Amino acid sequence: MEKKLLLLGYLLSHSMHGYQLNQVLQHSAGLPITLTKSNAYKLLGNMETDGWVTYREEQEGNRPSRRVYTVTKEGKAVFYRLLRENLSACPTPEFPAAVGLDFVHALPVEEAVALLEQRRQAVEARFQQLDTVPDEILQSHLTIEYLHHYYGSELEWLAVIIDRLQTKD
Amino acid sequence: MEKKLLLLGYLLSHSMHGYQLNQVLQHSAGLPITLTKSNAYKLLGNMETDGWVTYREEQEGNRPSRRVYTVTKEGKAVFYRLLRENLSACPTPEFPAAVGLDFVHALPVEEAVALLEQRRQAVEARFQQLDTVPDEILQSHLTIEYLHHYYGSELEWLAVIIDRLQTKD
DNA sequence: TAGAGCATGTAATATGTTACATGATTCC
């Protein structure tokens, strides 16, 4: 449902066609969930069947025709319902990256440290990327600020853990 | 794959049957990913087919017989491969709960604040739960420490945001 | 004797990813 909430939210502020949406989704590294191209198309199709959105066929010159989606009245109602649910509850986050942590001790300390150091760099890269987002965009996009905050605290934590592993050695 | 890594990791330290595993999974609120009962059974079945684990049928008294799973040599090799991958890379976390943040402004400020306040309490509850885990368990379970750290920083952030929304009013 | 616990699973459904298909247009 969160993916539909995301789509409805975007479409409410600007009517868009699928391709355009995908560009938004791909180029912003600041998304809190994954949404792939083909899945976005499928979800748009589903929401259209359910009457949450409608589209009008549009064509610019001889370009392939495209479907510009607009949220219907029912869709808008659904959006508000989903939004309220999403804000008040706390759908549990998934941290696949944390699964290995419980088993670090299965590896020799130096190797574990080296691997985590690699990870630190990967996280650092993502953090930097979010760091370059201009302030005026940050203000209207709380999720980016959220992720920025998350990756920052992640980096701190990783440093602590790496350090702890090393000094225990 | 992370779920299989999780299962292999658990089974390497103690051979277990499915039911026992599920008890571990359910009662520890400190898991970084979701793993439901029927999915665990299915994954065990798959891993058995792939030769990563074997089981021996066991029976206590007249209780329903159970399958005690043990990791094979191949399974162990897979475990180490998955563990190295998991530690060095950083599979992106999913934050379904953050999706709504970008759209808070679609609601009247007071309502948004009230909803987020509700969320804060939900997060607080989870945090408290992790907070009661005794230190000796924390030490051998980095993921719990990880989640504890995460929910803590989440609470701080929520407080800041709620405050910001209110004072902008 | 009724209900909770033990122990396994299946069937139906939902959700999501990957790779592929199409065919025009624009840019180099």
Add this chain to the structure above:
DNA sequence: GGAATCATGTAACATATTACATGCTCTA
């Protein structure tokens, strides 16, 4: 002339959840 871009999607597969089925045992 060839590659990238525009724009849509489908088919096959992978993954996961929900609800249900079974049948025994132990406890109140």
